[in-house]
Amino acid sequence: MLTRKQLELLDFIQKRMARDGVPPSFDEMKDALDLRSKSGIHRLITALEERGFIRRMAHRARALEIVKLPESMERAAQLQAEATQPPGFTPKVIAGDKVDPPRGALEVTATAMELPVMGRIAAGVPIEAIAQVSHHVAVPGSMLSGKGEHYALEVKGDSMIEAGINDGDIVVIRSQGTADNGDIVVALVEDHEATLKKYYRRGGMIALEAANPAYETRMLREDQVKVQGRLVGLIRSY
Known part of the structure; x- marks a missing residue:
C-alpha cells in the first residue's frame, strides 16, 4: 500500500516520462508535490524503489525507470490511451507471452x-x-x-x-x-x-x-x- 504522497510522486513521474520521454528532475518533483526540500523527494523515491515500483540506475543523472504501476493507475493510463486512439491507426502488436520491454523503457503493460x-x-x-x-x-x-x-x-x-x-x-x-x-x-x-x-x-x-x-x-x-x-x-x- 502506497501513501498519498508516494502515489502522487509515482503518478507525476509516469506522466512526465510519457509526455517528455525522460524523468523529471528532483527540483521539478519537489515543486510538483509542494515540498520544501529535495530530501523529502529522496525519501519518497527510496520508498518507491523498496516497494518495487521504480528503479534507480547507478552513475546516471536523472536515471529513473518505472518498473510497475498500481493497478488503478495502470488501468487509468490504458483507458486514456484507448480514448485518444485515432481512427485508422493500427500499431503492429507483438503477439505471444509477456514481452520484456527494452531496458530503460516504462514497464507498465505486457504488450x-x-x-x-x-x-x-x-x-x-x-x-x-x-x-x-x-x-x-x-x-x-x-x-x-x-x-x-x-x-x-x-x-x-x-x-x-x-x-x-x-x-x-x-x-x-x-x-x-x-x-x-x-x-x-x-x-x-x-x-x-x-x-x-x-x-x-x-x-x-x-x-x-x-x-x-x-x-x-x-x-x-x-x-x-x-x-x-x-x-x-x-x-x-x-
Missing part, C-alpha cells in the same frame, strides 16, 4: 509495439535527414501517446544530455507537423538537415535550443524549419 527505426538523428550539429528504415525496435504500448503514427530514431551527439537524452539512446517520436514552445522535436532544417532540439517560436523566427550549454541556440526563419515529430518516449542505451 509491446514494433516501431521502425528511421536511422540516426543528430543531438548536436544537424545531420542529413533520414528517410529509410534501418531496423525495428519493440517498445511498450504505454510509451506511445495514442495520437498519430510513431517511429524511432537513434540519437547521435550530446547536445540534449541535460534533458536526459544521451548519445546512442533511441527516441520514440510521434509524427506531427506542429509543436508547442518547449517541445523536444525532430526538426527538418532547409529540407535536408534533421536535428533533435527544443522548439520555441520567437516572433517570426524559430529557435532550436540544445539542452547542453556547450551548444548555441540556432535561430532560423519559419520557412527554414519543418517539424517532423515530437518526442514521446526514450529507450536508454547502456
